[in-house]
Amino acid sequence: MNKSELIDAIAKDADMTKANAGKALDALMAAITSTLKKGEDVSLVGFGTFKVSKRAARTGRNPKTGAALQIAACNSPGFSAGKGLKEAVN
Template sequence: MNKQDLIAAVADQAGISKADAGKAVEAVFDGITSTLKSGGEVRLVGFGTFSVTKRKASTGRNPRTGEAMTIKASTQPKFKAGKGLKDAVN
């Protein structure tokens, strides 16, 4: 399922136009993104939790040359599925 499929599914289930569903989906994505940017987390009970983790700098190897290189520290988004989602999938 891609973004357009998701918008179509939301529009169909909610009985709204695809334009309104598109705005709603974009608003949800924007809300999650802005919260994660500020270092917070988004908990959707029964679905899951979006959070941010920090990765330390590390040393890796260039796969082509085998040369050692440093990998910068970074902040990564993380999603942990909730019980309701796990039960629905299994």
């Protein structure tokens, strides 16, 4: 499912226009993104939790040449599924 298909599904299930469903989806993604930028978690009970993990700097290898290279430290977004989502999928 891509973004436009998700917007269509939201519009149908919530009985709203596609334009309003698109705005709602964009607002949701913006809110999650801005909260993660602050370093905070976003927890949706029954669905899951979005959180930021700090990755330390490390040494990697160029697969083509085998030469060692330094990989910089970074923040990586992640998602862990909640109990309700896990049960719905299985």
